[in-house]
Amino acid sequence: MTTIDHIESIIIDVPTVRGHVLSMTTMMTQSVVLVHVRFSDGSEGWGEGASIGGLSYGPESVESIKLAVDSYIAPMLLGKDADRIAAASGLMARAVKGNHAARAAVETALWDGLARRLGTSVAQLFGGRIHERLPVAWTLASGNSDTDIAEAEQMLSERRHRDFKLKIGERKVKDDLAHVASIARAVGDRGTIRVDVNQAWSLTEARYGVKGLQEIGCVLVEQPVPRERLDGLRALTQGYEIAIMADEVLQGPADAMRVACERAADVFAVKVCQSGGLLPAAEVIAIARAAGIGLYGGTMLESGLGTAAAVQLFSTVPELAWGTELFGPLLLTEEILAEPLDYRDFSVAVPTGPGIGTMPDPDKVKFYRRDRSDSLRAVGAP
Ligand code: MUC
Ligand code: MG
Numbered sequence: 001m002t003t004i005d006h007i008e009s010i011i012i013d014v015p016t017v018r019g020h021v022l023s024m025t026t027m028m029t030q031s032v033v034l035v036h037v038r039f040s041d042g043s044e045g046w047g048e049g050a051s052i053g054g055l056s057y058g059p060e061s062v063e064s065i066k067l068a069v070d071s072y073i074a075p076m077l078l079g080k081d082a083d084r085i086a087a088a089s090g091l092m093a094r095a096v097k098g099n100h101a102a103r104a105a106v107e108t109a110l111w112d113g114l115a116r117r118l119g120t121s122v123a124q125l126f127g128g129r130i131h132e133r134l135p136v137a138w139t140l141a142s143g144n145s146d147t148d149i150a151e152a153e154q155m156l157s158e159r160r161h162r163d164f165k166l167k168i169g170e171r172k173v174k175d176d177l178a179h180v181a182s183i184a185r186a187v188g189d190r191g192t193i194r195v196d197v198n199q200a201w202s203l204t205e206a207r208y209g210v211k212g213l214q215e216i217g218c219v220l221v222e223q224p225v226p227r228e229r230l231d232g233l234r235a236l237t238q239g240y241e242i243a244i245m246a247d248e249v250l251q252g253p254a255d256a257m258r259v260a261c262e263r264a265a266d267v268f269a270v271k272v273c274q275s276g277g278l279l280p281a282a283e284v285i286a287i288a289r290a291a292g293i294g295l296y297g298g299t300m301l302e303s304g305l306g307t308a309a310a311v312q313l314f315s316t317v318p319e320l321a322w323g324t325e326l327f328g329p330l331l332l333t334e335e336i337l338a339e340p341l342d343y344r345d346f347s348v349a350v351p352t353g354p355g356i357g358t359m360p361d362p363d364k365v366k367f368y369r370r371d372r373s374d375s376l377r378a379v380g381a382p
Pocket of ligand 1: 052139141196299300301325
């Protein structure tokens with residue numbers, strides 16, 4: 001039997017290419033937790049847990065992810081059968097409530113390790129890839145309409161992205177509508193415009209906002225109202241033609257079932273970290289498919305590692321009607337992978353190597369790790 005021998009968690013902080021302005025915070029750095037697992041036969045696996053803007057997006061931060069992994073998950077899993085991931089996942093779910101990103105980071109590392117031992121990809125373990133490449137949207141969130149338009153032009157001319165998600169909800173609704181309208185006008189029919197409100201609107205604001213967005217030609221509104229207001233999400237889904245997407249409300253399969261039963265969303269943003277791992281994310285996907293809800297490959301702005309894991313899973317989904325937003329590594333000033341993911345032609349390639357198909361670059365991890373030595377701090381690292 002191959003056993004789980006050692007679990008290490010590493011917080012890394014990587015600057016973003018520009019300020020990323022969301023309704024609840026402005027990010028200048030993305031922090032994530034890399035999890036490295038060593039197994040008794042000498043094999044290894046990597047996973048990643050991430051959140052956004054400290055504790056402003058959701059209930060987990062990188063500090064809480066690391067604490068949950070080091071103090072609760074690792075001691076429980078050491079010595080357990082490395083090949084029995086469903087069992088390990090069940091143990092985690094029983095002993096650690098919530099903490100989905102922490103559980104996802106460890107679970108992903110177990111899938112990566114198992115696939116490597118079998119000489120195959122993680123996608124193969126989830127049924128095999130259907131797609132060779134996945135479409136990738138980009139988030140315009142500089143906080144300024146002109147800067148966003150220039151950025152969209154650059155993405156279009158480089159053929160990097162043509163679907164744009166605008167982060168709104170920080171300004172007054174009417175100012176946001178003017179902002180979205182100016183970008184939609186500039187992009188025209190060369191791309192699509194979607195918005196993410198990150199729960200910032202009351203139902204009254206959302207009615208006004210969603211109606212305005214629909215008139216502007218925006219095609220989708222993500223999580224306009226707080227996650228607790230399922231009734232509001234449902235009212236918007238049923239009251240307007242524009243697609244309403246569930247994000248923060250989806251903390252795993254049970255929420256997915258609730259939203260599906262209530263017909264409270266047209267689309268699910270499926271996130272590996274938010275779901276609690278690749279297996280529960282696959283269950284969220286199954287519920288959406290059974291309920292006729294559209295699918296979108298969401299991101300927690302993971303670095304290349306977590307992004308590669310998500311790419312593996314989403315490559316096995318027959319139809320991603322709304323594509324993906326797996327652009328996390330492109331928001332960072334530096335790719336932490338030894339071999340960067342291949343982004344071009346408005347899409348990302350599904351890595352075909354063993355496991356999640358890629359590995360972190362040890363020197364980059366050393367450089368960006370929060371607990372790195374002072375000598376590296378002295379050379380100007382953030
Ligand atoms: C979210 O709320 O969807 C995804 C893209 C982005 O810019 O932020 C994330 C989080
Ligand atoms: Mg969102």
